[in-house]
Amino acid sequence: MSVTVRVALRVRPFNEKEKKDNLITFIPEQPQQIRVNHENRQSFTFDYVYPPAISQADVYSSCIQPLFDQFTKGYNATILAYGQTGSGKTYSMGTSDINNCDSKDQGIVPRFTKNLFHWITNQQTNIKYQVKVSFLELYHEDIIDLLSTNPASCVNIREDVFGNISWSGVHEQLVHNVADLLNCLHLGSRSRTTASTDMNSNSSRSHAIFTVTLIQQLPESVINSKFHFVDLAGSERLKKTNAKGDRAREGISINSGLLALGNVISALGDEKKKSKRSHVPYRNSKLTRLLQDSLGGNSQTLMLACVSPSDSNANETTSTLKYANRAKNITNRVIINQQLSEVDTMKVEITRLRQELKINDAFMKEVHLELDDLRAKNTALSNLEIVAQKQIKIPAQKRSTESDEDNDDDDDDGATLIGSNSLSQDLKSCRSTSTKRKSSKKKPIGSFSLDKHKQRIRKETLFIKQMKANNEASSDPLLFTKMLSLFQSSIKEQKALVQQLEPIKSDEINIKISPPLKTNNKPSLMKQPNTFNMPQKTEEMHRLTLVVEENKSVPQLKQIAAQVKKAISLLTDNPSSMVQQLKPILNKISNICNTRATRSITTTTTKSSEIVVNDKPTRLLVNKRANIADSHRDIQRIIAFENIKSNTVCTEMLKALKQKKLTLIREQKDLLKERKSILKEFYQDDYTEQQQKQQYMDERIDVITIQVDFISEKIKLLQPSIPSNKVEKNLIEILKPLKEQDLRSLLFMIIQHDLISSNIKSQLYDLKSATLEKYQQGMIQLRRVHGDAASLNNQVLIDLLKSPIKCLSNGLILINTVKP
Numbered sequence: 156m157s158v159t160v161r162v163a164l165r166v167r168p169f170n171e172k173e174k175k176d177n178l179i180t181f182i183p184e185q186p187q188q189i190r191v192n193h194e195n196r197q198s199f200t201f202d203y204v205y206p207p208a209i210s211q212a213d214v215y216s217s218c219i220q221p222l223f224d225q226f227t228k229g230y231n232a233t234i235l236a237y238g239q240t241g242s243g244k245t246y247s248m249g250t251s252d253i254n255n256c257d258s259k260d261q262g263i264v265p266r267f268t269k270n271l272f273h274w275i276t277n278q279q280t281n282i283k284y285q286v287k288v289s290f291l292e293l294y295h296e297d298i299i300d301l302l303s304t305n306p307a308s309c310v311n312i313r314e315d316v317f318g319n320i321s322w323s324g325v326h327e328q329l330v331h332n333v334a335d336l337l338n339c340l341h342l343g344s345r346s347r348t349t350a351s352t353d354m355n356s357n358s359s360r361s362h363a364i365f366t367v368t369l370i371q372q373l374p375e376s377v378i379n380s381k382f383h384f385v386d387l388a389g390s391e392r393l394k395k396t397n398a399k400g401d402r403a404r405e406g407i408s409i410n411s412g413l414l415a416l417g418n419v420i421s422a423l424g425d426e427k428k429k430s431k432r433s434h435v436p437y438r439n440s441k442l443t444r445l446l447q448d449s450l451g452g453n454s455q456t457l458m459l460a461c462v463s464p465s466d467s468n469a470n471e472t473t474s475t476l477k478y479a480n481r482a483k484n485i486t487n488r489v490i491i492n493q494q495l496s497e498v499d500t501m502k503v504e505i506t507r508l509r510q511e512l513k514i515n516d517a518f519m520k521e522v523h524l525e526l527d528d529l530r531a532k533n534t535a536l537s538n539l540e541i542v543a544q545k546q547i548k549i550p551a552q553k554r555s556t557e558s559d560e561d562n563d564d565d566d567d568d569g570a571t572l573i574g575s576n577s578l579s580q581d582l583k584s585c586r587s588t589s590t591k592r593k594s595s596k597k598k599p600i601g602s603f604s605l606d607k608h609k610q611r612i613r614k615e616t617l618f619i620k621q622m623k624a625n626n627e628a629s630s631d632p633l634l635f636t637k638m639l640s641l642f643q644s645s646i647k648e649q650k651a652l653v654q655q656l657e658p659i660k661s662d663e664i665n666i667k668i669s670p671p672l673k674t675n676n677k678p679s680l681m682k683q684p685n686t687f688n689m690p691q692k693t694e695e696m697h698r699l700t701l702v703v704e705e706n707k708s709v710p711q712l713k714q715i716a717a718q719v720k721k722a723i724s725l726l727t728d729n730p731s732s733m734v735q736q737l738k739p740i741l742n743k744i745s746n747i748c749n750t751r752a753t754r755s756i757t758t759t760t761t762k763s764s765e766i767v768v769n770d771k772p773t774r775l776l777v778n779k780r781a782n783i784a785d786s787h788r789d790i791q792r793i794i795a796f797e798n799i800k801s802n803t804v805c806t807e808m809l810k811a812l813k814q815k816k817l818t819l820i821r822e823q824k825d826l827l828k829e830r831k832s833i834l835k836e837f838y839q840d841d842y843t844e845q846q847q848k849q850q851y852m853d854e855r856i857d858v859i860t861i862q863v864d865f866i867s868e869k870i871k872l873l874q875p876s877i878p879s880n881k882v883e884k885n886l887i888e889i890l891k892p893l894k895e896q897d898l899r900s901l902l903f904m905i906i907q908h909d910l911i912s913s914n915i916k917s918q919l920y921d922l923k924s925a926t927l928e929k930y931q932q933g934m935i936q937l938r939r940v941h942g943d944a945a946s947l948n949n950q951v952l953i954d955l956l957k958s959p960i961k962c963l964s965n966g967l968i969l970i971n972t973v974k975p
């Protein structure tokens with residue numbers, strides 16, 4: 156159900172300091188309208204307009220009673236008292252001095268209390284009722300639980316994936332009757348921060364939220380509704396209140412909270428902004444975060460705008476009227492807060508779990524595919540190592556002979572073909588030869604894994620496309636980039652593998668080797684091998700140019716072997732090490748192979764290419780046809796994919812990878828969930844791309860703000876009693892040992908200059924220039940906070956900075972210090 160925020164305007168009587176110059180004119184024939192006798196004599200219309208003479212009872216019965224009725228039906232409700240300091244908010248709410256108050260002067264909360272218990276006593280007996288109360292104060296940006304007996308209690312604001320706001324850590328007091336409830340109100344009000352200013356002798360210096368929760372236990376369900384009574388601190392002009400020192404700081408903090416509230420009201424209520432569906436900046440202050448459900452969420456809300464009647468407060472009154480006028484346009488979506496019976500809840504849970512299972516199955520399929528792929532690669536690597544070792548051991552001359560024997564159909568004029576320094580070319584040549592000669596007997600090499608690889612490439616490419624499409628609004632760009640590069644490198648590797656395994660096209664295998672180049676009168680190194688000369692179309696045939704470099708196959712294979720050994724030893728020493736750690740090594744191997752591949756063959760654009768031997772020909776005798784046969788055999792072994800089962804190192808590696816993948820999947824899932832809920836809330840069909848970007852940025856800021864909240868809650872403040880030099884030392888101690896890699900996620904360091912003593916500043920500058928410039932993301936913000944919440948547990952901070960890097964990535968570290 157959609158309901159708009161209702162607005163009631165209450166004009167208090169003149170006080171003794173004010174001249175009787177009326178600012179507001181009431182229009183008898185239009186009881187909901189007023190006119191301001193100021194500048195352009197603007198008129199305003201509200202749901203309720205209360206002149207100074209209105210009684211507390213009338214206010215309650217006209218605008219609160221309807222809310223009370225909704226509340227008892229299970230809807231959440233909020234009354235928001237807003238107005239200039241001294242305009243009558245606390246008086247109207249009745250949250251102060253309840254014990255010494257005439258019953259006719261009793262405000263909204265005491266009346267509500269009586270109403271509630273009276274209502275409960277008249278209800279059916281088969282319903283069980285419970286009433287709980289809580290009382291929070293927001294002083295500066297600290298949430299104080301006024302009813303909690305635990306001084307270390309900490310209130311958190313949480314938002315679930317559906318955007319529902321809840322407060323955790325709040326003490327909720329069970330109350331059984333009117334006296335109990337009013338006693339809680341009295342206790343809390345006594346602890347509330349008030350002070351005398353020129354505008355109000357008993358001015359509230361904080362925002363207060365008194366909440367009554369009604370739990371109705373029906374036979375098959377539970378209805379749980381909340382009524383928030385919000386007494387906001389008054390907006391004030393420092394000049395008028397004559398506030399100095401702490402009072403002035405309070406005033407600034409109050410005004411900035413109210414400004415944030417104004418921005419939320421404006422985003423929700425301003426017709427222009429509403430139509431553009433601009434982002435609602437709830438997270439800009441704790442006040443707006445606490446009231447998120449009341450403004451634009453699940454609550455029936457009434458704004459009680461309180462103003463002074465005096466012309467001397469014309470500016471403040473006009474500003475309140477405009478504020479209230481905007482609030483009128485806010486629409487909330489309200490539902491009865493009914494929880495299902497246990498059986499129904501279980502049913503919903505089962506459906507959810509089934510869906511989750513489906514998603515998990517799909518992911519597991521992905522994981523298995525990746526595992527298969529890794530197994531293949533791993534076996535290939537092991538075999539490459541064997542090849543390498545073998546080639547190192549076998550004397551060149553011997554291998555050359557063996558090779559000649561193997562290739563008994565070759566011409567034998569003493570020259571060899573495989574001086575080629577490309578392993579992949581070796582493999583291709585070998586495969587093509589083999590395929591041509593033995594195709595009737597043997598399966599084409601790699602055929603059974605080829606399709607799988609191709610399929611995998613297609614899948615991963617598609618996945619990357621999807622990821623890229625979502626890149627704009629990805630809520631964790633770092634993770635996104637990581638995953639993207641992981642998949643991209645995987646595709647690259649797969650492609651290389653497919654390339655190696657794929658049968659060579661006919662004109663590629665029709666290689667005719669041109670006569671050897673003459674060098675230094677040494678014997679010719681090239682021959683016309685039948686092996687590579689299968690279809691004898693000599694004249695039209697394209698000739699490939701083999702660039703035979705210095706005999707590099709042995710050193711290169713050695714290099715590969717060394718890299719493989721390195722990779723394996725890394726795994727043996729630390730079996731849980733992630734594949735990510737092996738990536739550089741694997742890449743290096745593939746680089747060596749690729750370099751060799753590109754160097755080895757140069758297909759010239761001219762019709763008849765020449766074989767160019769650009770190396771010292773004498774050495775080319777070394778790795779000859781032996782390589783063809785060896786490579787052929789090795790390739791067969793490579794594609795056997797068997798070693799994996801007995802290879803513990805590989806199993807460990809795969810296990811670790813599996814774990815890593817699952818973690819990533821989980822993280823990604825969470826991110827998607829978060830993103831979905833944000834999208835659900837803010838994005839509609841007609842948003843422009845730019846708005847979307849803007850929204851995304853705002854949301855990132857919101858996320859960071861939450862992290863800050865989270866971290867700042869963990870970090871206690873420095874004791875004011877700690878001498879200043881100790882404070883400095885501690886801060887430096889914290890920051891100095893940080894390694895660059897620990898802080899890779901930090902972008903820059905904002906230091907609020909005015910808040911940090913020069914000694915710390917200069918040391919931090921040193922740090923900054925030395926290391927901090929390199930950091931990529933995030934911020935360290937040093938901020939000063941007052942109050943007795945101060946007790947910095949440095950160890951917490953150090954631990955936080957040192958170990959769980961996750962906390963830092965994309966985040967802020969808020970180090971609060973007190974004024975020395």
Ligand SMILES: Nc1ncnc2c1ncn2[C@@H]1O[C@H](COP(=O)(O)OP(=O)(O)OP(=O)(O)O)[C@@H](O)[C@H]1O
Nearest residue numbers: 167168240241242243244245246355358359388389
């Ligand atoms: N409608 C009213 N009838 C009689 N007295 C009123 C009325 N409204 C306010 N007052 C008196 O005006 C004074 C200031 O009111 P109150 O403390 O409620 O202001 P406030 O808006 O809560 O101020 P602040 O924001 O500074 O806390 C109080 O002495 C209160 O009794």
